[in-house]
Amino acid sequence: MAWNGKDGETEHALERGFTIEVDGHAVPGVYWQPKQGTGDYLVLLGHGGGTHKKVGYLLAMVELLAQRGIAALSIDGPGHGERVQQSRSQKISDFAQVWHQAGGTEAVINDWKAALDFVEAEQGARGTAWWGLSMGTMMGLPVTASDERIKLALFGLMGEWGPNQEDLVRLAPAVTCPVRFLVQWDDEVVPREACLALFNRLGSKTKTLHANPGRHAAVPRFEMAASIAYLHERLDKYPPGSA
Amino acid sequence: MAWNGKDGETEHALERGFTIEVDGHAVPGVYWQPKQGTGDYLVLLGHGGGTHKKVGYLLAMVELLAQRGIAALSIDGPGHGERVQQSRSQKISDFAQVWHQAGGTEAVINDWKAALDFVEAEQGARGTAWWGLSMGTMMGLPVTASDERIKLALFGLMGEWGPNQEDLVRLAPAVTCPVRFLVQWDDEVVPREACLALFNRLGSKTKTLHANPGRHAAVPRFEMAASIAYLHERLDKYPPGSA
Numbered sequence: 001m002a003w004n005g006k007d008g009e010t011e012h013a014l015e016r017g018f019t020i021e022v023d024g025h026a027v028p029g030v031y032w033q034p035k036q037g038t039g040d041y042l043v044l045l046g047h048g049g050g051t052h053k054k055v056g057y058l059l060a061m062v063e064l065l066a067q068r069g070i071a072a073l074s075i076d077g078p079g080h081g082e083r084v085q086q087s088r089s090q091k092i093s094d095f096a097q098v099w100h101q102a103g104g105t106e107a108v109i110n111d112w113k114a115a116l117d118f119v120e121a122e123q124g125a126r127g128t129a130w131w132g133l134s135m136g137t138m139m140g141l142p143v144t145a146s147d148e149r150i151k152l153a154l155f156g157l158m159g160e161w162g163p164n165q166e167d168l169v170r171l172a173p174a175v176t177c178p179v180r181f182l183v184q185w186d187d188e189v190v191p192r193e194a195c196l197a198l199f200n201r202l203g204s205k206t207k208t209l210h211a212n213p214g215r216h217a218a219v220p221r222f223e224m225a226a227s228i229a230y231l232h233e234r235l236d237k238y239p240p241g242s243a
Numbered sequence: 244m245a246w247n248g249k250d251g252e253t254e255h256a257l258e259r260g261f262t263i264e265v266d267g268h269a270v271p272g273v274y275w276q277p278k279q280g281t282g283d284y285l286v287l288l289g290h291g292g293g294t295h296k297k298v299g300y301l302l303a304m305v306e307l308l309a310q311r312g313i314a315a316l317s318i319d320g321p322g323h324g325e326r327v328q329q330s331r332s333q334k335i336s337d338f339a340q341v342w343h344q345a346g347g348t349e350a351v352i353n354d355w356k357a358a359l360d361f362v363e364a365e366q367g368a369r370g371t372a373w374w375g376l377s378m379g380t381m382m383g384l385p386v387t388a389s390d391e392r393i394k395l396a397l398f399g400l401m402g403e404w405g406p407n408q409e410d411l412v413r414l415a416p417a418v419t420c421p422v423r424f425l426v427q428w429d430d431e432v433v434p435r436e437a438c439l440a441l442f443n444r445l446g447s448k449t450k451t452l453h454a455n456p457g458r459h460a461a462v463p464r465f466e467m468a469a470s471i472a473y474l475h476e477r478l479d480k481y482p483p484g485s486a
Contacts, residue, residue: 185443185452196439199454200428208466209428209454211442223451 003122004028010059012036012066022114023107028082029075029115030054031123032062037069039126040240042119043231044112044150045074046132046139048157049095052081057224061131064228070235071123075115077139078102096163105142105167112143125149127238129231133157133182133219134190138164141198145174152234154227156182157216159194160201172201179204180230182219183211190216246365247271253302255279255309265357266350271325272318272358273297274366275305280312282369283483285362286474287355287393288317289375289382291400292338295324300467304374307471313478314366318358320382321345339406348385348410355386368392370481372474376400376425376462377433381407384441388417395477397470399425400459402437403444415444422447423473425462426454433459 006017013032020027030053033039043065045058053074062072076083079098103110116128130153132140137158144150153175160169181199185192199209212220249260256275263270273296276282286308288301296317305315319326322341346353359371373396375383380401387393396418403412424442428435442452455463 183452205456206463207456208463209426209452211452211454213448213450220449220451 006030009035010063010066012063013072018115018118020114020118022111023103025102026083027075027111027115028053029073029118031119032066032072033123034066034069034071036066038240039069039071039123041070041232041235041238042126042128043070043072044116044128044130044132044140044143045072046130046136046143047074047077047080048133049135049138050080052076054081061224061228064225065231068228068232070232071126073115073119075111077135078104078108078111080135099138099163105138105164105171108139109142109146112139113147116147116149120149126240127151127235129153129235130155131227131231134216138162138168141168141175142171144177145171150177151238152178152231154180154182154231156180156210157184157187157190157195157219159190159192159196159198161190161194161198168198169201172198173203176203176205178206178234179208180227181207181209182223182227183209184216184218185211185213187216249273252278253306253309255306256315261358261361263357263361265354266346268345269326270318270354270358271296272316272361274362275309275315276366277309277312277314279309281483282312282314282366284313284475284478284481285369285371286313286315287359287371287373287375287383287386288315289373289379289386290317290320290323291376292378292381293323295319297324303467304471307468308474311471311475313475314369316358316362318354320378321347321351321354323378342381342406348381348407348414351382352385352389355382356390359390359392363392369483370394370478372396372478373398374470374474377459381405381411384411384418385414387420388414393420394481395421395474397423397425397474399423399453400427400430400433400438400462402433402435402439402441404433404437404441411441412444415441416446419446419448421449421477422451423470424450424452425466425470426452427459427461428454428456430459 008015130140134157137155251258377400380398
């Protein structure tokens, strides 16, 4: 339950690794503190399937956040990154097995809660948002539905689909914070209709769907950048000290 | 074919009325020049059904545009505003009749082309965009498909539906400029599926759908404001003198 010394830095943020114990398993994570600004807000970054807590596009989001003075937190999801099981194949057919072997949605919720507990204890509580696409929404929707500390969310590239489809369907109405939801119109992984259905089911009164042409992993760069601006704009409604 | 002396002003723009003759009928319009800034760009504002060229929400867009130094142009659509026929009912059932009696889609294209010709002759050619929802898209999609001077468009609240459904379906693939397309998820006038289908059919490589909960006329204020920011950002790629 501590910083693990795996420190580093990006152009705009200082990076500190940590490892926490959750229900008997180790969860490795990273916390990024902006070099400029005060880190008055925190964004939880959920990575996509087959990637990890420091995958390139998450680091790009860390930079965009840090430039706005916003801190970030990421952990490896079940069976991903430093939690990959020996000889695990990356095949999509194994994805459900990996998800459920690690304890499924309930374990994911506990992992993230513990990570946020740790960072808040060390660095203070702040207005907090979720950002995660694809598996980042498989994790983030249940976490957001279960943790009142998360005030808004960027979801997307996920639908009523996949290993925890039943959990997503069950928990979507319990998400009531503002949400922006990204859809790739020609998504070859998660069917468009399944994505629209999940957006439809979210309990949030304020929710906006943004759809662009292209395949699953081809979210336009302007949409990625705009997603961070969206979080920042809404987090500004939670001034420091109000968390 | 001239300014008609119906001049006025808003907080941020000077307003000049004009009337042009198109194929034997009179088309009344308004041109707004920002008080500040140079009017380096022009936005064509298409009003919704049952309203007119100076309806309140268009005037709100005029203000947002003028604050950014962008000029605007609006005309009354067929059977609307000063073109209302005596004793015409406002019933939705008459809408198709009104549209077709005035010459239908083809006449709408000609009206707008003539209006833009007039304003360009008087005020100079500039980077130009379309903004129009509902009937503003019934007019704007065919106009944008037919007039190369229009470099990008804000459409929405319309689908493969209504009096000129066949024209919209036929012309949507000919729209190739960047488009933002607004959908109201609970639209009680134009079915959601019809809206998604029209978005799908647009020929534009760069197009983004924004969907929000709520009924036809309940587009969130933040989405209206963001639509003007979108046009401005994209028009900045057409520097003055390049039109």
